[in-house]
Amino acid sequence: MSSQTKPLLSITDLKTCFHTLDGVVNAVDDIQFDVYPGETLGLVGESGCGKSVTALSVLRLLRCPPAEITGKICFENRNLLELNSEEMRNIRGKDISMIFQEPMTSLNPVLTIGEQIAEAARNHKRMTRQEAWRWAVEMLRMVQIPGPNTRARDYPHRLSGGMRQRAVIAMALSCNPKLIMADEPTTALDVTIQAQIMNLMVHLKEEFKTAIVLITHNLGIIAEMASRVIVMYAGKIVEEAPIQELFKDPRHPYTKGLLGSIPVIGRKDKTGRYLQEIPGIVPSPLDMPVGCRFNPRCPKVMDRCKKEEPPMVRQGEHRRVLCWLEA
């Protein structure tokens, strides 16, 4: 992950806004980051900070209008925002794939899971129906579904949540993509299944040499899987750091708050409560605070934060913070 290797995905000045009746919502506001081949990049932040919209923007899955995406999304030296819809369709699934949050709803209830995986494979590979079916069974075996031959003929409602998420992963991997956008892949699963799915993803990532952008609000999962983390708040990247440094030495007050809010059994804060929180709520995207977007909730807020937008302070190759404290 040094500067010698070329980034697989390079996002610059990405802005995604939605034109609504109430006004223009800037869901993602001027962000930039790179993803290198084979790495796992964590993207964290609370609900509504623009994580999912970033992923959907990369795959251009947002309906435009009302959405409007500007900036540059370079994948292997091609700007995805300049491709026509057929070229973009060829990228989806073959080069970049996506895993969705809800395994209950991301499989079509009227098609067997084998049919759905086979179809995903046939989108980009020249295969007969039989070959695609065998491939689907093989993919189900890869994601460790027991009895893949019979399971392939099952409709999604016959599978448990964890099994379905495995099937979704099999579908996403069926054309061996170079990059997977995993949008909270384990949020809807219970804790033991979460661990299984995460282990599976680590295993498959090594096997297929796939890069993963892991979107989550679970810092535990990030610590386990990612090598680098990007923290987002209200549509902006507020901090980027290699994983160890982020946990050891968080610089942005928001990141500190986020890490502090992980409950530790037996630890109490000053007021005697076990669970610490960041006071306040995420600002409405229609009514962003002036200056730093975190200023109404920041414990170290200064006058300057309320007037001027903070600069992005670079502190090494993969270390940057958006904060006046570091300037």
Add this chain to the structure above:
Amino acid sequence: MNKKGLKDQDNRFRRIWVKLNRNKTALFGSTLIVIYFLSALLAPVLYPGSPSAPNLIRSLEPPSLEHPLGTDELGRTILGRIIHGSRVSLVIAVGVIMVGLLIGVPLGLISGYYGGKIDFGIQRVTDMLLAFPGFLLALALVAVLGVGLKNTITSIGISMVPIYIRLVRGCVLAIREETYVEAARAVGTRDAAILFRHILPNVMVPITVQTSLGMGTAILFAAGLGFLGIGVQPPTPEWGAMLGSARAYIFNAPHVATFPGIAIFLAVLSFNLLGDGLRDALDPRFKI
């Protein structure tokens, strides 16, 4: 389809079948429909000879053993004409539904899925077609196209198209927002495959119900056109046309008008009852 998939499908169909059977009115409707289809298929066996050959000596005879439903003004046996007429009516009903489905469903899918200008265009044309009462639209189309079996099917079929467009579009609007549609797009599935493989099977239930109800309407419309003398032309035995020509004798030979009328009434009723029954049977929220 593979073995286990078939078994799953079988189970589903059996559940629907059991639910339909418990619904007595739907059972009544489907029994009648089976009788109509059988009489249409077996017409040459049930009533050999031409139903249109006149026999003027025996005109306007009341029901007897030889002619169970009596004879009409040209001495043709009414039962035979009703049996042969069921062929015409069912051909019209099936043809009309084909026209409605083949044009209406794809347009509804496209309109709902793509939205925007395409949707706007299709919906304004649909609005125009729906502004006319269905029968009036069919009547106007016959005036343009001319009389005859083919034109009857075409004009009634076109008057059904906007109903299917609206129905399908409404369902697609809800289904296109489902995650599995987004997931299919995320692995690079073509739009055509998304529309016909992912979305269409999910809107089959309302389409099936509408098809059954639509068959009843089609028969009624065809009979209406026949009655007015601008549908299927004599001497082809058509229920509406039979009713139309019997109008003149309604006071001295009421049976000539009554029996074709009952045939139309029962056919429309049975399709409507089946449609209602199907709606309940196909709705998974209604448990048996």
